[in-house]
Amino acid sequence: MTKYIRRAAALCALLLLALLVNAARVQVVQSRAHDDNPANRRPAIARWGQPRGNIVVEGRAVTGSKDTGEQLRFERTYRDGPLYAPVTGFASQVYGTTFLEHAQDPLLDGSDPLLSFLPLWNDITRDRNAGGEVVTTLREAAQRAAYRGLGARRGAVAALEPATGRVLALVSRPSYDPGVLSGNGREAAEAWARLNADASKPMLNRAVRQTYPPGSTFKVVTAAAALDSGVVTDLDAPVRSPDPYTLPGTTTSLSNEVEGCENASLRYAFEWSCNTVFAKLGVDVGLGAMTDSARAFGFNDPGLRIPFSVAPSSFDTEMDRAQLALSSIGQYDTRATPLQMALVTAAVANGGSVRTPYLVERTTTASGRPVAGSGAHPLRQAMNPTTARRLRELMRGVVEDGTGANAALRHATVGGKTGTAQHGIGNSGTPFAWFIGWAQSDDAIEPEVAVAVVVEDAEAVRGDISGGGDAAPIAREVMRAVLKTSG
Template identity: 40%
Template sequence: MNAPLRRVAISVLVLFTLLIINVNYIQVVRSEELRDDAGNTRVLAEEYDRERGSIVVAGTEVALSVPTEDRLTYLRQYPQGPTYAPVTGYYSLVYDNAMIERASNEILAGTDPRLFARRLADLFTGRDPSGGDVVLTLDPAVQEAAMAGLEGVTGAVVALEPSTGAVLGMASTPTYDPGLLSSHDPAAIRAYWEELNAAERDPRLNRAVSDRFSPGSIFKVIVSAAALSTGEYTPDTVVPAPDTLTLPGTTTELENFGGSSCSSSGEQSLIDALTVSCNTAFAQLGIDLGEDRVREMAEAFGMDGEEREIPLTVVGSSIGDPENDAELGVSSIGQQDVQMTPLQAAMIAAAVGNDGTLMAPYLVDQLRAPDLSVLDETDAEVLGEPVSAEVADQLTEMMESVVAEGSGRAARIPGVTVAGKTGTAENAGPDHNWFIGFAPADDPQIAVAVFVANGGGTGGDVSAPIAREVMQAFLDGQGE
């Protein structure tokens, strides 16, 4: 063989070798990555040829697949789309999936290993393959009341069953119609996507779990818990409550809300300080307790900065890293770098209502096979005991006072004792508004957190009425 032919042969051999290496790299090394790529619509097209499982709330399908006459065998529908969109998410031919549609995709798509026997039977019997169902813990009355309460504002509501951690309601606004992202018309899907992109506040976010906010005075429950747990404080312990507090090492004067006075004497009981949400009292209390005690209590309630899966991904909440006593004082009233998700806020209320025991929140009750047999069922799980039952009782007494006599009056329910705490948090725009609480206070059945972004008012006048309606909806349903 002459030299030119030899060079051509070697070049061809090298090219074939590179081609074989590339094919193996794509098919073996990158196969899972490419399969999971949101831009890979081939996998979605294959999934549309089988009936996707349903997402179920209280026996009603809030996401289901129906047969069609077009080239894609099934169409995903959301009969109450905007009401449950923050939880269900969407299942899109163009934009993949989100929320429960993503978190529970293997069950819904029928690819979960627990459905292997079913898939094998389908292969031999010729039966059309189908996915399993995801049964959520949501209570329809709670969800509807939460979404109605948030109408016209940007915010979130989370309701939990204190004794188990089951999520009874998870609302986020603004919302959207997932059905418009799940059609078989790519042009229409993209047009709606661009409409959502242009919105001032992204409707596709679930603000209950995907973002953190300054909690303001609801954080005073944490500081109260830290104080009571030392054994050196009771609800009746008198603490300093001046009109202004000069933050240590600075000339900055910390004021109470609206420049108000908490007490004519400059001091008051701890229960009264929480009832009127006295900033100076709690800033000084946090400084006196020290960062370690405040941080340890916050982390015990779940504010450890770590993500959790419910199975939706929940971003971590934390108190930040105050560098000195001045920053610790501001942190102790829920400002500075303290950041909290609405879910975390509900966990605080639920733990107090559950005799000091914090339960792991969960959104999925059951996973079911296509024949409705139960593949898996969520068991209640204890995350920790941030406070003793005795301290929880003291916190409950103090939070009852907030609703009965203080800033949380708008959360009162006739014939029911409600425990709660309001919060108004300063930020770059109008104030954020919060309320956390539980009812009935003597036998808590529901714990709730309400967050309204840039509501501009106070937690007592903006968020507390929404919490009342949510708790009332649940309690009314329990009596039926």
């Protein structure tokens, strides 16, 4: 009898061991597969079972959460959704997350281990902390000025603090309300279909995800390369440049919209945007030096994040001399985001050096305990300090005596560069209007804001669109807003 009891006990022990091994296999070895199984709703229920942390602009939350009472309990809400959509993105129970909602998702949904004093305990209990807060670098007044300035037109604005790299404004129009995508019902599905079918692409973040030919605003880069390389040494000396200029190796002639560009000085050519002068300067500088200068300003960098990714701006590294001439005036294959052109302006304003831009000042727990600061932001030299000083002088001339008069501000020094970029087959598209500029209050020791504006209004009459007429007034109001809040 004892023998059978021992056998039964051994069998039970074996079955218990098998049960433990199987439980370990399911809970440890296969846990990731079960977690990622689309049929497993537990992660989604836990994710939306508590309010998300908030995104904050100047001390006020521009996001929130509402209790729906459903299984996926809390939906994301937005204050001034269209105004901040290029920054916040959306957090949808069906369509995922974008922009800051995506880049800071673990902190906002409470799963970031840094939110807890005992992260290992949370891993064991599967508990979530309350969502943390993301404090942005935005200035509300500048954001509103950019949004209001663009109005119903398509385009984008990016504004930076030159000395630090803080993003002060990031606007894209047309925009949309991210809140319409938050839920999981029919309304969210209809909104998703409508927004994706809209030809104006309201969900496209034109400030950081759309590249444009920068047109004459790229002449800042060409001028920097010419001055750094010694091709030009005197701003007021005549530059050997015919008008019209025949592109090297071709019979194609390049002309100007203004008079006086033949053998003009760099100052005159910059203030009145002489295409022939800058096209020839680019050829004289050479492809290698032009490429190096563009790269120093941030072109051809696929790794820029603010913290969400930014589309790389491009300057072709393999061109013939005719193509280089066109690229040097911001045409051919040269492309730039508005954020990139704000970086170009910031480099001029900051003595030739440029800070990596950033949008998040700090992150905190729900109770306000710091989680992470903005960290160190790399500084790179885009040009010699002497070259930057001369470019600031040239950019002041554009506003005081040239094509950028509409950007002028009282009680402030303003520098800028206008641009009208051709595009489309045979340049048949409505030109994009550009303005880049910086501003410094009379009582400030350094420029306080650098801004880039692009207007791509397809409804505009071709002859009525220009950087000075369309984009400069928008930049002026953004700069005015920043200077008022800085004082």
